[in-house]
Amino acid sequence: MRIAAALFTALATLLAGVGGGSASARGDEPADGGPGVVRRSPVHPGPVRTPAAPSYTVELSGDATGRVWTGNEQVSFVNTSADPLREVYLRLWDNAHGTCAAPPITVSDVGGGVPGELTVDCTALRIVLPTPLSRGRRGSIRFGLRIEVPDGADRFGHRDGYSFLGNALPVLAIRDAAGWHLDPYTNHGESFYSPAADFHVVLDHPAHLRVPATGTSVDSPGAAGRTVTTATARRVRDFAWAAGPYVRISRTSPAGVRINVYAENGISPSDARSMLDVAVSAVDANSRRFGAYPYTEVDVVLAGDLWFGGMEYPGLVLDRVDVVALTHEIAHQWWYGIVGNDEYTDPWLDEAFAEYATDLALAKAGQDCRQGFSWASPAERLTASMRYWDAHPARYEAVVYEHGKCTLHELRRLIGDAPMDALMRGYAADHWYGVSTPAEFKSAAQAATRVDLTAFWAEHRVGG
Numbered sequence: 001m002r003i004a005a006a007l008f009t010a011l012a013t014l015l016a017g018v019g020g021g022s023a024s025a026r027g028d029e030p031a032d033g034g035p036g037v038v039r040r041s042p043v044h045p046g047p048v049r050t051p052a053a054p055s056y057t058v059e060l061s062g063d064a065t066g067r068v069w070t071g072n073e074q075v076s077f078v079n080t081s082a083d084p085l086r087e088v089y090l091r092l093w094d095n096a097h098g099t100c101a102a103p104p105i106t107v108s109d110v111g112g113g114v115p116g117e118l119t120v121d122c123t124a125l126r127i128v129l130p131t132p133l134s135r136g137r138r139g140s141i142r143f144g145l146r147i148e149v150p151d152g153a154d155r156f157g158h159r160d161g162y163s164f165l166g167n168a169l170p171v172l173a174i175r176d177a178a179g180w181h182l183d184p185y186t187n188h189g190e191s192f193y194s195p196a197a198d199f200h201v202v203l204d205h206p207a208h209l210r211v212p213a214t215g216t217s218v219d220s221p222g223a224a225g226r227t228v229t230t231a232t233a234r235r236v237r238d239f240a241w242a243a244g245p246y247v248r249i250s251r252t253s254p255a256g257v258r259i260n261v262y263a264e265n266g267i268s269p270s271d272a273r274s275m276l277d278v279a280v281s282a283v284d285a286n287s288r289r290f291g292a293y294p295y296t297e298v299d300v301v302l303a304g305d306l307w308f309g310g311m312e313y314p315g316l317v318l319d320r321v322d323v324v325a326l327t328h329e330i331a332h333q334w335w336y337g338i339v340g341n342d343e344y345t346d347p348w349l350d351e352a353f354a355e356y357a358t359d360l361a362l363a364k365a366g367q368d369c370r371q372g373f374s375w376a377s378p379a380e381r382l383t384a385s386m387r388y389w390d391a392h393p394a395r396y397e398a399v400v401y402e403h404g405k406c407t408l409h410e411l412r413r414l415i416g417d418a419p420m421d422a423l424m425r426g427y428a429a430d431h432w433y434g435v436s437t438p439a440e441f442k443s444a445a446q447a448a449t450r451v452d453l454t455a456f457w458a459e460h461r462v463g464g
Contacts, residue, residue: 001155001188001189001190001308001309001310001311001312001329001351002308002309002310002324002325002328002329002354002355002401048080048081048082048176049080049174049175049176049195049435050078050079050080050081050085050174050175050176051077051078051079051080051085051088051139051172051174051175051195052077052078052079052080052195053077053078053195053197054075054076054077054171054172054195054197054198055075055076055077055197055198055200056073056074056075056169056171056197056198056199056200056201056239057073057074057075057200057201058071058072058073058074058145058169058199058200058201058202058239059071059072059073059201059202059204060145060147060201060202060203060204061204061205062203062204062205062206062209062211062243064206065158065161065163066158066161066162066163066205066206066209066211066243066244067148067149067158067163067243068146068147068148068149069145069146069147069165069168069203070144070145070146070147071144071145072142072143072144072145073142073143073145073169073170074140074141074142074143075140075141075142075171075172076138076139076140077138077139077140077172078136078137078138079133079134079135079136079137079139080135080136081135081175082135083135084132084133084134084135085129085132085133085139086128086129086132086133087113087126087127087128087129088113088126088127088129088139088141088172088173089124089125089126089127089172089173089180089182090107090124090125090127090170090171090172090173091123091124091170091171091172091173091182092105092107092118092122092123092124092125092170093123093167093171093185093191093192094147094156094166094167094168095118095121095122095123096121096122096123096184096185096187097150097154097156097157098122098150099122100118100121100122103118103122104147104148104149104150104156105145105146105147105168105170106145106146106147107125107143107144107145107170108143108144108145108146109143109144110127110141110142110143111141111142111143112127112129112130112139112140112141112142113127113128113129113130113141114127114128114130115127115143116128119182120182120183120184121184121185123184123185124173124182125170127141129141143170145169145170147165147168149163149164149165149168153303153305153306153307154306154307155167155308155311155318156168160264160265161244161245162242162243162244162245162246162264162303163242163243163244164240164242164301164303164318165240165241165242165243166240166311166313166318167192167238167240168240168241169201169238169239171194171197171238172194172195172197173193174193174194174195181193181342181344183344183345183386183387186344186386186389186390188308188389188390188393188396189343189344189347189351189386189389189390189396189400190336190343190344190347190350190386191343191344191386192237192238192343192344193340193341193342193343193344193345194237194238194340195237195340195435196235196236196237196340196433196434197235197236197237198233198234198235198236199214199215199231199232199233199236199239200230200231200232201213201214201215201230201231201232201233201239201241202228202229202230202231203228203229203230203231203241204222204223204226204227204228205226205227205228205229205243206225206226206227207222207225207226207227208245209227209243209244209245210243210244210245210246210248210262211227211229211241211242211243212241212242212246212248212260212262212299212301212316213229213231213239213240213241213242213299213316214231214233214236214238214239214240214241214299214313214314214315214316215231215232215233215234215236215239215295215314215315216231216232216233216295216296216297217229217230217231217297218230233295233314233315235294235433236295236314236315236337237314237336237337237340238313238314239313239314240313240314240316241316242262242301242316242318244262244264245265246262246263246264246301247262247263247265247267247269247272248260248261248262248263249261249263249272249273249276250276251276251280253280253283253284254280254284255283255284255287255292255293257283257284257287257293257295257296257297257298258296258297258298259276259279259280259283259297259298259300260297260298260299260300261275261276261279261300261302262299262300262301262302263302264302264303264304266304267302267304267321271302271321272302274321274323275300275302275319275321275326276300278323278326278327278330279298279300279326279330281361282326282327282330282331282361283298283330283333285360285361286330286331286333286334286357286361289357289360289421289424289425290334290338290357290424290425290428291334291338291425291428291429291432293333294338295314295315297315298315298316298317298330298333299315299316299317300316300317300319300326301316301317301318301319302319302320302321303318303319303320304320304321305320306318306319306320309322309325309328310322310325310326310328310329311329312329312332312333312336312337312354314333314337315333315337317329317330317332323362324358324362327358327361327362328354328355328358329354330361331353331354331355331357331358331361332350332354334353334354334357334428335349335350335353335354335357336350336354338428338432338433339353339427339428339431339432339434339436340431340433340434340435340436341435341436341437342435342437343386344385344386344387345385345386346383346385346436346437346438346464347385347386347389347400348382348383348400348404348438349436349437349438349441351400351401351404352382352400352401352403352404352405352407352408353404353408355401355402355404355405356404356405356408356409358405359405359409365409366405366406366409366410366412369405369406369409369410370406373398373402373403373406375461376392376395380392380395380399380461381461381462381463382399382400382403382404382407382460382461382462383438383461383462383463383464384399403460407460407462408420410456410460411445411453411456414449414451414453414456415445415448415449415451416449419448419449420448422448423444423445423448426444426448427441427444430444437464438462438463438464439464441464442457442462442464
């Protein structure tokens with residue numbers, strides 16, 4: 001997400017909160033590195049993450065407005081841990097937008113396990129498996145699902161006939177060496193930490209609504225006055241969609257990626273075309289630098305009034321008409337989407353990297369990176385978790401986005417352009433569909449240069 005700088009300071013005082021962070025480390029990754037990427041020897045495997053290799057099958061029907069969706073969801077998964085898997089947790093992230101008395105995401109009729117009570121502000125649901133799942137075995141759960149989008153121009157919100165459903169589908173939480181990751185939702189950053197998964201999602205909706213979605217979508221006729229959109233996505237970390245009377249324009253990039261822009265009423269045709277140009281350029285620029293985009297399309301949903309600059313999901317972004325914000329969200333398709341991270345514990349690993357990639361795509365060399373940055377306190381560090389930034393929200397963008405990208409620019413100046421380019425592309429290849437950690441990036445950077453980086457990490461307060 002890229003928060004609009006002009007709005008950030010005013011919002012910061014409204015968004016402070018607290019939550020428990022947790023450590024994370026890299027686990028098993030898929031064997032291939034994606035199209036156009038040469039997979040290198042993996043770094044140390046680290047603690048195992050489980051459950052792994054989720055496969056989601058979802059069928060939902062939308063009401064006349066596109067804001068209420070009902071149906072069912074099933075997810076299968078593999079236990080990759082040596083310890084038997086006795087339970088799983090579903091994250092119902094968007095319950096943070098409502099109340100526990102009337103949650104916007106409701107799970108019912110659970111099969112394949114016994115559900116407990118909702119916890120973590122009703123965003124976590126424990127499901128005890130009927131039989132402990134041994135290592136290498138696949139299990140599954142299924143449940144009824146109801147989603148009601150609340151009013152508001154938000155990542156999960158409905159206004160003026162348009163609905164956006166980011167993080168609306170329940171997804172599995174991860175357990176690693178630190179235990180279950182059940183961090184709280186954070187409104188001005190992200191809390192998401194998911195393995196690459198497969199999604200097959202069928203969305204039955206009124207024909208007058210267009211439904212951009214993660215993955216490759218195919219529309220077919222449904223019942224009278226309805227359309228069935230079937231979206232298929234492989235090895236993505238989440239699934240999002242929108243619904244509304246959008247105007248769509250499309251183009252295929254020179255590298256072969258289909259870019260679809262869905263514009264709300266009020267977005268001028270010239271602005272929509274301009275943002276299509278930006279998206280086409282950004283997708284191909286990132287493909288050249290970090291490895292070819294491994295999916296078939298990107299959907300850009302343009303809205304006129306968002307309190308934040310934009311928000312990224314696999315294969316789909318929500319944005320305003322803003323060149324920098326859209327370029328940043330496209331960069332997130334690599335840094336968070338393809339190369340994952342624990343966004344609550346290590347927000348700089350996607351936000352700073354996406355901001356650095358934005359500068360490169362817009363032919364900026366970080367010239368403003370030596371202009372008077374100073375730390376606010378001895379406790380402040382680049383690698384702080386969202387628990388810290390929720391308690392110090394006014395510093396979040398200055399440190400994680402701006403100082404974070406400048407740390408990468410300064411690293412480039414220190415080790416050289418060619419070694420930095422090789423480092424970033426190689427690091428992406430080594431973590432393709434996997435998870436990045438600060439320790440692993442520091443190790444990879446040190447391997448890319450003969451310069452001892454110990455003092456550099458200390459100066460920029462990069463822990464891990």
